[in-house]
Amino acid sequence: DTVLTQSPTTLSLSPGERATLSCRASQSVYNYLAWYQQKPGQAPRLLIYDTSNRAAGVPARFSGSGSGTDFTLTISSLEPEDFAVYYCQQRNNWPPIFTFGPGTKVDIK
Amino acid sequence: EVQLVESGGGLIQPGRSLTLSCTTSGITFGDYAVSWVRQAPGKGLEWVGFIRVKAYGGTTGYATSVKGRFTISRDDSNRIAYLQMKSLKAEDTGVYYCTGVPTSSGEYYMDVWGKGTTVTVSS
Numbered sequence: 001d002t003v004l005t006q007s008p009t010t011l012s013l014s015p016g017e018r019a020t021l022s023c024r025a026s027q028s029v030y031n032y033l034a035w036y037q038q039k040p041g042q043a044p045r046l047l048i049y050d051t052s053n054r055a056a057g058v059p060a061r062f063s064g065s066g067s068g069t070d071f072t073l074t075i076s077s078l079e080p081e082d083f084a085v086y087y088c089q090q091r092n093n094w095p096p097i098f099t100f101g102p103g104t105k106v107d108i109k
Numbered sequence: 110e111v112q113l114v115e116s117g118g119g120l121i122q123p124g125r126s127l128t129l130s131c132t133t134s135g136i137t138f139g140d141y142a143v144s145w146v147r148q149a150p151g152k153g154l155e156w157v158g159f160i161r162v163k164a165y166g167g168t169t170g171y172a173t174s175v176k177g178r179f180t181i182s183r184d185d186s187n188r189i190a191y192l193q194m195k196s197l198k199a200e201d202t203g204v205y206y207c208t209g210v211p212t213s214s215g216e217y218y219m220d221v222w223g224k225g226t227t228v229t230v231s232s
Contacts, residue, residue: 034218036154043206043225044146044154049218087154091217096170098144098156098217 002027004088004101012109019075021104023088028068032090035064035073038103039084047086048073075106083108111135111221113207118226121197129226131190131207136221138188139163142210144219145181145192147228149203157205160190162212175201197230204228 003026013019023033035048046055048064051071061076075082088101113136117129131143142165145157158171160181169181180193190207204227208219 032215032217036219038154043222044219045222046218046220049214049220055220085153089154089218091215096159096161096168096216097172098159100146100154100156103153 001097002029002090002092002099004090004099006086006088006101006104008104009102010105010107012107013078014109015078015080017078019073019078019082019106021073021075021086021106023066023071023073023101025069025071025090029090031067033064033066033071034089036087036089037082037084038087039081044087078106082106113209113221113223115205115207115223115226118205118228120229120231122232123198123230125197126193126195127197127228128194129192129205129207129228131192131223133188133190133209136188136209138183139185140212141220142212142216143181143183143190144208144210145190146206146208146219147201147203148206148225149200152203155203157192159210161216165212194228197228199230202228202230 005024007022031051036044038044052064085103091098112134114132144159158181160169183190204225206225207223209221
């Protein structure tokens with residue numbers, strides 16, 4: 001099964017700064033990589049799918065890139081509402097096993 | 110408005126069974142696979158299982174941690190999905206989320222999420 005690793009575990013930044021989050025897969029997932037945002041007490045929300053496509057309503061400051069095994073979520077300029085935990089996710093083709101990364105917490109410096 | 114609403118959670122003793130429901134509205138249910146995801150207190154997200162749409166045979170897949178104990182089903186006429194959980198263990202405690210996985214785009218990402226229902230397994 002494909003394992004996803006995220007780094008760093010915690011990212012401490014100030015509003016207005018750029019955030020760069022990494023997700024690495026143990027084997028190629030091609031471009032089938034998604035990112036989610038979760039705020040305390042809330043359900044996760046899809047941000048990015050197919051590596052770089054923003055989900056409906058997601059601000060343009062969020063962008064995704066990468067391919068194969070190395071992927072990046074970038075928040076160009078942090079807004080107060082962006083401080084949250086971010087997860088990457090993929091799925092094995094068959095059998096259908098979905099995997100989440102352990103998450104990166106972006107907190108206020 | 111798209112809504113997925115989970116219900117059926119609660120406090121349950123170890124070894125007992127519990128069935129969660131996911132009632133949907135605002136989506137074409139037949140165009141979505143359903144995946145259940147859980148989150149233990151203070152922990153990350155863990156995928157539980159998945160059921161494909163009828164057109165793809167309605168086949169299911171499960172995480173190793175729940176295989177043989179959990180069963181997912183769907184009632185397309187009423188737009189409801191179910192998660193039947195048997196032989197519950199303390200480590201099954203957490204918030205359970207129902208998610209919609211669109212079949213039109215690789216059938217792998219979770220486009221819509223419910224707010225979750227809490228399951229606590231304890232004596």
